[in-house]
Amino acid sequence: MRIAPVALAAAMAVAAGPVAAEDPGTTAAEKPQVYGDTPEELVPYGRFTEPYKTFFLEPNEYRGYGRELAEPKQVDSVRIGFLGPIESTVSVATGGASHEEPLGVMMLHGAELAIEHANARGGYRPRAVPYELVVRNDNGLWGSSGNEIVDLAYNAKVWAILGTIDGANSHIAIRVALKAEVPMMNTGDTDPTFIETRIPWVCRNITDDRQMSYALAEYVYGTLGFKRVAALRANNRYGRISIDEFRDASTRLGHPFLAELNYPLGATDFSPQLERIKALKPDAVITWGDAAESALILSQMRAMGMNQLFIGSDRMATAEFLETVGPDPGPVVAGYPYDPTSTDPAHTAFVKAFADRFGGPPDAYAAHAYDGMAQLIDAIEKAGLNRALIRDELMSVKAWHGVTGEKTYDAVCSNRSPALLALIENGGWVFRHLDEVHGDS
Template sequence: MMALRRRAFRGLRAGLACAMVLFCLLGCGAVIAEPPVYGRTPVEYVPYGRFAEPYKEYFLESVQYHGHGREIPEPQGVESVKIGFLGPIEKTVSVATGGASHEEGLGRRMLQGARLAVEHANAGGGYRGSGIPYELVVRNDNGLWGASGSEVIHLGYKDKVWAILGTIDGANSHIAIRTALKIEVPVMNSADTDPTYSETAIPWAFRCITDDRQMGYLLADFVFGKLQLTRVAALRANNRYGRIGIDEFRDAATRLSHPFLAEMNYQLGDTDFTPQLERIKALDPEVVITWGDAVESALILKQMRAMGMDQWLVGSDRMVAPEFLALAGGNLERVAAGYPYDPESDDVRAHRFRQAYLGRYDESSDAYAAHAYDGMNMLIAATERGGLNRAKIRDELAAMKTYPGVSGIKEFDATYNNVSPAYLAIAEGGRFRVISRDEMLR
């Protein structure tokens, strides 16, 4: 009995001590830090947030690399500092379609952004101002899982690159970073928006583009918060991009008690969406959400309007493209998409990049070009500080908590993922106008 009383007294004393410390902190005006939340998930979208506290939360502690490599001396007599590029730049067979690949336009702009960054670094004196140039080693990501891994192996062992930028497809990116883990070479992803990319706990994997998690949260805030709409139906691509990309919006809708009326899909390359749209129309939704490439998204919009469906169409960042605007024609009322880039930012760095990109390639930049430029510059900056040593380059990338890029200020979480806020792109006057979340909610 006495032992029980002593334990009870100790518990009471500890509780009182904690209360006194809290009282003192608040009384002194101290700021109590908010507990970390993975992915900057808003409280209303936290899984089971209304029902239970998790006994374990993952992805809140930085992934560490404890292996060898830092002791390897820097090589002498190098003629160039090689950085690899892996992206879809040539037509080939796609795993997603079983036919022609479909991401070459995105890959081409990604390559152009990366190449411009290397040219600017060399114009500034190359590696550490020594005159040794940076060299971009380019390999095609042909859409086949095994081949993507093989290209990373070639970059790591044959080309002997110090780091790699790539790629776009979600499945191929997962294969690439697992191969890089074995080779022990840093990979910066600037184009894959799959939220699960950074959940692999691979200490060599980094990402500088805002992912579909942030864009999904933004679209949920727009549809359910700003527009105050509740009836949503989905029509998405039947591939990993469509399936995984729409997850966060779907989950947010469910947690707000507005589950999808229906979720239908289509095959890449489809041109007739009448069967799916007829079923969706019968459900009388207020919003249709799509997650897929620009061409299919534009055709869905045209066919919706032809069927008398004037609902909002919201979707992924790939809608924000010249191909979408050209195909959609005059059907651009009530259209919005999440987007990871403000192409009209008045930031000095962003303005200089847009001018340089336009002068170099005679076309405007987009999110894929801007993030590739930033991602390559991050790799170059890490190489400048860490030297020609893959492990030290990795360490320098891991030390970057923020990065002021041409695509905005990037903020990195414990998984080395960029969690900076997404933008909303609204179609107006034959073009997309990009606004911040704060502007959207006004």
């Protein structure tokens, strides 16, 4: 049975949106003195000196032209762009495979659902015209995302864009958005450097690898008291960049990696790397890559008698991973951007609506895309059809209660909600806040 969109949209509208009491102006006085909620002991060079300059503590202002432009007199629809890996093309950017396509399709579904719900509420309310999602694929050669953003900005004339997942494509896309002056909401790229570019047109609502690494580091080195960690990561940009924060945290806590090895995307035999790692006698092994390879690494570790804690990224915390590793894979932990088992009414309504619409449960990419699109629509409703004003509205939100829970934005519009830990218990993933696992341990 499918839930009537109007009724559901009305229910979710009550539960989701900017936090009512939030006054963007009040946050200035609460300016963080440490970027990214970085724990004191993990601040770069923090043991040695104060930096000459710390960035990203102030909002990224847009001081250009555009706010003066009048809203067009005639629009048949309010176009919002979508950019994501949704077609099975070969991507050099992602290492020669289309492994992000399933994530991109889920992201698209989340965005579609948000558009449908907005239209069920009457569309763009000031004019009662429907929202229209203009969908583009970014899963091509490096740089294709740039071409697509140009097309969205100049030909499709979208008012804002949601996307994307791959770190390289996301960086390319936001540089184009900066020049074309189009607001972008990113809901799927966890690369910490994505937001560290000072582009005033960009927001990100998904908890990034910085936050997930901090949670993992505290769990591994604090809660568990481990000291010897070895890494085996994907050799693509995702593996190279996203493990940075955990590696740096390890070093700053006095436990540099015993080794950091990599594997080519699509690899199936990890025994050469695992033999080397096994000889180092680590307390734990960390990987940063996709679910398929992560699962194979873990299976082969266990087959080799390596029973150490296996640490991974959020992309590992999937049903696909569990199918490969079986019900009792030993100790496993991953970072995760939100609680997909939340009983928050907004979340449960979304899960049901998504399943009714698409025939299966949502994942993190779908849920964050839903929230991101809802936030874009909210900004458009408030700002009107003017890209610069939509940008202003987007940047003014400091807290947002969506289907993925409470999102808290920092000065540069990056969500800094604490990451969760995903652990395997009784054959399934469970999601815990760090303080919960402290108690368990």
